[in-house]
Amino acid sequence: MNEVVRAFHQLYYGSPETTWANTRWLGVRAQKCPLDLWSYQEILHEVRPDLIIETGTAEGGSGLFLASMCDLLGRGSVVTIDVLPNPSRPRHRRLTYLLGSSTDPAIVEQARRRAGRDGRVLVILDSDHSKEHVQAEMRAYADLVSVGSYLIVEDTNVNGHPVLPDFGPGPREAVEEFLEERPDFAVDADREKFLMTFNPMGYLRRHRLGRVEAGVR
Numbered sequence: 001m002n003e004v005v006r007a008f009h010q011l012y013y014g015s016p017e018t019t020w021a022n023t024r025w026l027g028v029r030a031q032k033c034p035l036d037l038w039s040y041q042e043i044l045h046e047v048r049p050d051l052i053i054e055t056g057t058a059e060g061g062s063g064l065f066l067a068s069m070c071d072l073l074g075r076g077s078v079v080t081i082d083v084l085p086n087p088s089r090p091r092h093r094r095l096t097y098l099l100g101s102s103t104d105p106a107i108v109e110q111a112r113r114r115a116g117r118d119g120r121v122l123v124i125l126d127s128d129h130s131k132e133h134v135q136a137e138m139r140a141y142a143d144l145v146s147v148g149s150y151l152i153v154e155d156t157n158v159n160g161h162p163v164l165p166d167f168g169p170g171p172r173e174a175v176e177e178f179l180e181e182r183p184d185f186a187v188d189a190d191r192e193k194f195l196m197t198f199n200p201m202g203y204l205r206r207h208r209l210g211r212v213e214a215g216v217r
Contacts (some may be wrong), residue, residue: 005195006162012196013163020198022137023061026068028090030061035194037065039203040152044069047149049122051074053111053136055102056127056154057082060089066124069096079114081107082127102127115144122146125171126154134174142182145206151185156202172173173199184208 012019012033023030030037043051044066052066063080070076071094081098089097100107102125113142115121136152145151156172158164172198177183184206191203 001195003158009078009162009196013157013198026067026090028061028064028066029059030060032062032065033196033198035196036154036198037062039191039194039197040066041069041121041185043150043152043203044073044076047120047122047146048073050119050126050148051121052076052078053115053116053121053141053144054078054080054124055082055141056080056125057086057088057089057097060095061096062090062124062126063095063097067092070094079111079120081111081191085143103133103140108140111141112144120146120149122149122152124152124154129155129158129167131169131171131174134171135177138174138178142178142185142206145185147206147208149206150188151204151206152199153202153204154199155201157198161200172201175204179204 020033021031023032023034054063054066057063057080063078066078077094079096079098081102083101097112098107107139121144123145125137131134153171153175156175159167159170159172161172185204186202186207187201188205192200
């Protein structure tokens, strides 16, 4: 079974012009695996976040998808962050764009202030996929994630897991080190139930407060 899934994953990922790079939500390119988007809507229904923070906006399709899910739930909003401006990105009353690096302290502070106003927070990381950048993002945003909610790290499939074996250390390696630092997060393997996911080991659920937040030194 694992070899079949791996082979299909490599075939699917290796044909982006007809698969993930040609996936759209309401006409806007989202560049996602639809099975992950289905898992997202299940998570959103269960967690019912008041705020979703997304890093890596691209054309805005995933942000629009998340905002549409918030509409269906009747609650929540989305803040999405990218270094590149794009005036053609979709507009939605629940969707806010921030321009800048996701690890810029000024951008992180804006997200932190927004999270402080809203209740339950979910974070999705999908910008620069180098290990160092993903590590910096995880350290910047992990404490904003509510207990019971998720820190989702996308594209943990690169660097041979199982695609792009020559990519170099990336999101998967960042996740592995993060989990050693943060025992308050754990991989939720149930979110990989469809077998095909771009985020293997990337669905991290926060099950308790960290030591500092809990007042433990």
